[in-house]
Amino acid sequence: MGRIIWGAIVCAFLTWLGSLFFDKWYVFLTLLVVYGWLGKKKNLGQAWWSGFIGVFAWWGTISLIKDLNNNHILSNRIAELMHLPAGSLMVIIAAVLGGLLGGLAMLSGRSLRKLVQDEKN
């Protein structure tokens, strides 16, 4: 559990770092793939969950803060645009989407490592 939480914190940090230096929305995922590769102590499940939780929490928090600061003005409009009943769903969508991407990225890195390691064996 501790490994997952620690990994999640690093993932959140890498998500922030990736967004700081790159305009493209997906570049941060490459950082997570690399981290997934390097974090050799984790098994596949731990890699997935640290990626999922880290990005879920980070994207969710950022969206939530923006939404609260904005008094839900824009999230309500975008929800209407997407035929969703409430703006707060947009925060959940951002979080879950981030979580899935983060989890997949970590899992990819870890799996690639496994692939290479198995080749060596």
Place this chain on the structure above:
Amino acid sequence: MKKFVYLIPLLLLLGVVFALNKKFEGIPRLGMFLSPYTGFWQNAEGKGSYKDLKLKIPELKDEVNIVFDERMVPHIYAQNEHDLYIAQGYVTARLRLFQMEMIWRAASGSLSEIVGEKTLEMDRYNRRNGMGYAAEKLIDAIESDSVAKEMVNAYGIGVNAYISQLKPANYPLEYKLLDFAPTKWEVINTAYLLKHMAYMLTALEDDIENTNNLKLIGEADFEALFRDYWPEQEPIVQKGTVFDFTRQDSIQTADSIALTSFNNIYYDNKPDGIIGSNNWAVSGSKTVTKKPILCNDPHLQLNLPSIWVEMHLNCPSMNVRGVSLPGAPAVIIGFNDYIAWGVTNAGRDVRDWYKIEFVDGQKNSYYQDGIKKYATKRIEEIKVKGQESFFDTVIYTHQGPVVYDENFRANNSTQNLALRWTAHDPSNEFLTFYELNQAKNLDDYLDALKNFTCPGQNFVFASKSGDIAIQEQGKFPIKPKNFGKFVLDGNSSKNDISGYIPFDENPRMINPARGYVFSANQQPTDTLYPYYYNGMFEYFRSRRINDLLSAMKSIGIKDMEMMQQDNYSYIAATSLPIMLQQTDKSQLNGREVEIYNTLRTWDFQYSVNSKEASFFEEWFTQFYSLLWDEFDSKDNDLISPEDITTIHFITDSTGLPFKYFDIKATPQVETKQDILLKSFKLMAAKFKDNDIEWANFKHTHIDHLTRLPALSRNFVNVGGNLNIINATNATHGPSWRMVVSLEDKINAFGIIPGGQSGNPGSRFYDNEIDDWAQGKYYPLDAPNNLNNIENKLFTIKLNK
């Protein structure tokens, strides 16, 4: 093989990223759009969006301070005009970039580049109307004038300074939704904006419909149903005024006023023709403070973002506040430390159509008076998203562009219609606003108007020194009677327009004894005016304003605000009593009698909760379509007579061709009473089960430029209607209300039906709508010292 299982997560990740990064029709790239770092969340304005800021724009000469107040109105303090207009361009782009791009794209026929084939027809139409040709001529004129050049160039520098520091994450929301990047600003875009306004405000002509109508009903009926002037009008220049000049004729007789060898061309795309505006000024003799008060409310299509953006411009040569148009420098309607001014549309016909007979199939030359004249060709390349460019060749005659030919909406190669439009002539309208922004007195105001060509406007004026004035200003052709109402024969030079009414002979009133001047898109003069003119004119707001102003004394600001909210219907007041009297009550059933009795006690107010307004409006509409069924044709472009004519058909008992009361589709011959009864029953059927209050029946809504309901205000609870001072119908209304009392310290109030920001994620996007609907106003302070601005939100400091 088993180990390749380990590749699955990566392949899955790549697949998901690819899918989220792909743009589907109508859906943005979801990864980009939903990421809190790049997507719409970045447009969700919060406290952090209103922090003080320092920025560099190398073209500046000096420091500029921009203070945003609690309603996000920018107060710009510059050391010189150059810096002032840079800052205006910068803040306007900051508030309204997407709107600015949409306007120049629409006007220049460049929408298809971002939208695709859907808008190609519209783009072609705008280009064939010569919008690009007109904008280029305006730019030439601007380039040759040092002041105008400086203004427009500086403004563009400011816009580009904003665009160039934008990262994709900060693009306005609509760019993310439509997924394209802001286009660099070109100076000509400002010219496109002006030509767009010229189009919206002058493309009201019915030449083609009138020509068809004339063929259908003959000259006598045409004269009766489509009169130039009804004598109950209250024109801009007071009735009975004697003009101290005689007509300067340049064309005595036109060769053939209505061309009969003309086949119909479908002629859509015109603006709705229901735009209009009010303005008035009262002199100190009628006010509490003994100083003039000036009021203006231009009625335009209600959109989000608002068509206007409030602006306060301050530099050593001026201190001016009011509203500006996103895309153009200066304040368009407003006041400074000395004067106030406002505008309404003149509605004069300045677009005339000529049928051209080409000599050869290539359309290189055409005949006039039997002599060959050479045409030029302008090739328009229209970029279309996802497709090859579309090339359209537009032929230009000495009149102007051939808008309609066999390549565009005409059904054969002999139907070539060329457009003569004053917006195609060189002009320099920005100088008018530049000079009004720093005008100090009546002479300055009159000087400023001299540069104004198109679209013709009624400029109302008042000064602290006590003067009030109004002038209908534009470049108006000298015309023989009925000239320009119909399609003209391009073969004869006698049909060319060769002269324009001199500036000092345009309708004008300065300090009249009655103590007020006003305009509401009505005729500028009565029939004593030496020049003939035609156009689209209004008969109801003008008379209501005149009734109210002539009766008012000791006027205060609140009285003027209330007058701008006036919901009294002149149409109802003049027609309903007679409609009721001539409707056979014995033919009505229970619910119908109930409605009938309700209408008898109505005060003609189109207020929010009035059910009578809904009844009357529907009755009048039904009556109108039964009366003018002769002009309802699917195969022929016709036009029905105006409301004022309809009212005469209701109230007059002689002197009109009453055969039109007959409904063509029925075997019997109907009378006025028959169709009053019939239309009453049609109306009552609509309200069979319940009353519908006026605001709900009318359903005013304010749409975003993309028409997306999520970005629009889909219902506004507001009274009023067309032809009422509070001219708010379903889609159009007072786009800016302003009341300026020219006391020693100017006391001004105003509001727009939207907000300052164009960002749907900002609380300043639509925050003024409810107050606007309720008739509230905000104070418009314009302190000369930025420290005197109350309730600052944040400040931007610009430096070189």
